[in-house]
Amino acid sequence: MLQQLGHVKHHSLRGAQQAFPSDAPARRRAPVVAARASVTPTEPAPQAPQQQPPAVLLDDSRTQTFMNWARGPASIRFAGVKPSTFAGIRGLAASSDIANDALIVEVPRHSAVVLAPKQRNSCPGMVNDEWWKNAPWFAKMGAMLLWHKRQGSQSPLAPWIAQLPADTGVPLNWSDKQLAALQYPYLVAQVKEQQREWTALYDTLRGSGMAAGAAPPSREEFWWAMGVVRSRTFSGPYIGSTLSDRLRLAGLVAALVVGNTALGLADPQKTLSAAIAVFLFNVLYEVILSRSLKQYAICPLIDLFNHTSAAQSEVSYNYFGDSYSVVASRDFKKGEQVFITYGAQSNDSLMQYYGFAEADNPQDTYVISDVLRWLQGFRPLPPGRVQALQGSSLGAACLSNVAVQRAGFPAEALQALRFLLASDAEAAAGVSAFAKAGSADAEAVLAEALACVVTAELAAAPTTLQEDLAQQAAGSGGGGGGKKGGAGSASAAEAAALSFRIEKKKVLSAVLKNMGG
Numbered sequence: 001m002l003q004q005l006g007h008v009k010h011h012s013l014r015g016a017q018q019a020f021p022s023d024a025p026a027r028r029r030a031p032v033v034a035a036r037a038s039v040t041p042t043e044p045a046p047q048a049p050q051q052q053p054p055a056v057l058l059d060d061s062r063t064q065t066f067m068n069w070a071r072g073p074a075s076i077r078f079a080g081v082k083p084s085t086f087a088g089i090r091g092l093a094a095s096s097d098i099a100n101d102a103l104i105v106e107v108p109r110h111s112a113v114v115l116a117p118k119q120r121n122s123c124p125g126m127v128n129d130e131w132w133k134n135a136p137w138f139a140k141m142g143a144m145l146l147w148h149k150r151q152g153s154q155s156p157l158a159p160w161i162a163q164l165p166a167d168t169g170v171p172l173n174w175s176d177k178q179l180a181a182l183q184y185p186y187l188v189a190q191v192k193e194q195q196r197e198w199t200a201l202y203d204t205l206r207g208s209g210m211a212a213g214a215a216p217p218s219r220e221e222f223w224w225a226m227g228v229v230r231s232r233t234f235s236g237p238y239i240g241s242t243l244s245d246r247l248r249l250a251g252l253v254a255a256l257v258v259g260n261t262a263l264g265l266a267d268p269q270k271t272l273s274a275a276i277a278v279f280l281f282n283v284l285y286e287v288i289l290s291r292s293l294k295q296y297a298i299c300p301l302i303d304l305f306n307h308t309s310a311a312q313s314e315v316s317y318n319y320f321g322d323s324y325s326v327v328a329s330r331d332f333k334k335g336e337q338v339f340i341t342y343g344a345q346s347n348d349s350l351m352q353y354y355g356f357a358e359a360d361n362p363q364d365t366y367v368i369s370d371v372l373r374w375l376q377g378f379r380p381l382p383p384g385r386v387q388a389l390q391g392s393s394l395g396a397a398c399l400s401n402v403a404v405q406r407a408g409f410p411a412e413a414l415q416a417l418r419f420l421l422a423s424d425a426e427a428a429a430g431v432s433a434f435a436k437a438g439s440a441d442a443e444a445v446l447a448e449a450l451a452c453v454v455t456a457e458l459a460a461a462p463t464t465l466q467e468d469l470a471q472q473a474a475g476s477g478g479g480g481g482g483k484k485g486g487a488g489s490a491s492a493a494e495a496a497a498l499s500f501r502i503e504k505k506k507v508l509s510a511v512l513k514n515m516g517g
């Protein structure tokens with residue numbers, strides 16, 4: 001068993017989706033449940049631990065070559081885990097009992113694909129500097145992956161590249177029919193936007209981004225590389241220099257002090273003070289810088305850990321070792337799957353960027369695209385009221401793309417709805433008067449309206465939760481997010497869409513239940 005790293009400087013890295021607020025434009029505010037008469041949040045019922053499928057050890061030649069590379073040239077330290085499949089999904093199984101706090105995997109930075117701020121063109125001869133300067137982080141890392149792929153067996157990462165999934169199974173590559181099976185307009189719109197963005201990224205690369213004489217990749221190759229990047233990258237604060245860089249700087253400063261003093265060129269006391277000041281400034285500057293700058297890393301072997309919200313283990317950067325590591329956050333029994341967390345993510349981002357939905361994900365939300373549409377079905381709104389909301393500080397946009405959690409609706413949406421449902425006399429006080437719960441009667445009307453909105457959203461789906469569960473139990477479309485037919489196959493997409501829409505409907509059903517419905 002490897003030693004725990006002890007008191008090293010750890011910087012947690014998160015699944016890279018989290019780093020980009022633009023990936024989560026839905027309105028997410030502290031949720032408030034409107035119950036029938038009172039407005040009391042209800043805790044979701046605790047979930048029973050899920051039965052895990054048994055581990056099937058992977059010992060094909062590609063995996064063996066990869067593991068030999070990992071423990072040999074890549075200098076990856078690992079103990080107690082082996083690549084395995086669980087109901088067809090590859091992950092890491094405990095190959096012996098693992099104790100809480102044990103270091104499980106440690107990947108030196110030189111064996112990872114890393115993107116640091118202002119990193120210079122890392123695909124020489126493949127893309128030009130202008131493209132590199134302007135491309136987003138995931139396109140740069142995708143290009144780095146393709147660059148390594150083009151080196152073939154010459155790439156130091158070849159055995160890792162060879163065992164990457166051929167298809168990430170994300171909805172980006174699905175047909176319109178497969179997307180429709182998500183039964184969720186919000187994610188379909190996000191995926192369509194992503195398709196437009198990635199098409200434009202490809203066109204730019206092909207049109208003006210390649211280095212002179214380099215052949216462009218196909219669109220499929222480029223999308224594959226960016227898909228791999230988005231489903232395997234962790235991001236975290238960037239520390240400008242490694243410990244060895246810092247020691248080199250200290251050595252240089254010390255040599256200058258000693259040299260200047262020995263040659264009688266400067267007053268020793270003043271030179272020493274200046275040297276200390278320079279050194280401290282450098283350290284402080286980097287500490288401050290590290291708070292605002294991000295690094296991105298894909299770490300071979302660490303990228304085989306699957307995600308669960310229940311896990312505590314994260315990927316950390318260890319400054320002293322200049323490495324990335326994962327430490328066990330609980331005891332594991334031999335044969336158990338070892339999960340980590342990719343950070344707090346809803347099923348929307350898990351599905352869009354990783355191609356799966358987590359059952360009973362506590363971070364899950366349901367984004368109702370158009371609350372106003374359903375509210376009109378509850379009762380006609382007083383004339384001019386929507387316009388009044390539009391002209392208010394809240395605006396009517398707070399009722400578009402409303403992210404509802406199991407615990408209820410966001411406070412802003414509740415405020416807008418109270419205003420819309422109020423009598424003319426009450427509404428004359430303006431929107432700001434509706435931030436807090438009103439009378440018991442007014443809150444009861446609000447709860448009824450919310451139930452109507454949620455029920456209408458559920459009814460708009462082509463199938464009910466019960467029908468979906470029955471379909472899943474019958475095995476058509478697979479079960480529990482499993483990937484029958486391999487990631488990327490039509491049946492895998494169908495199974496993923498089915499498990500996703502089940503989870504979405506579970507969120508809305510929980511909202512209704514928490515409201516006493």
Ligand SMILES: C[S@@+](CC[C@H](N)C(=O)[O-])C[C@H]1O[C@@H](n2cnc3c(N)ncnc32)[C@H](O)[C@@H]1O
Binds near residue numbers: 090307356
């Ligand atoms: C970082 S990789 C993990 C290793 C991956 N399973 C593999 O075979 O290479 C992330 C991908 O693993 C899969 N994955 C991770 N956690 C999962 C989970 N809880 N359920 C199903 N698939 C999961 C998804 O396909 C995701 O895109």
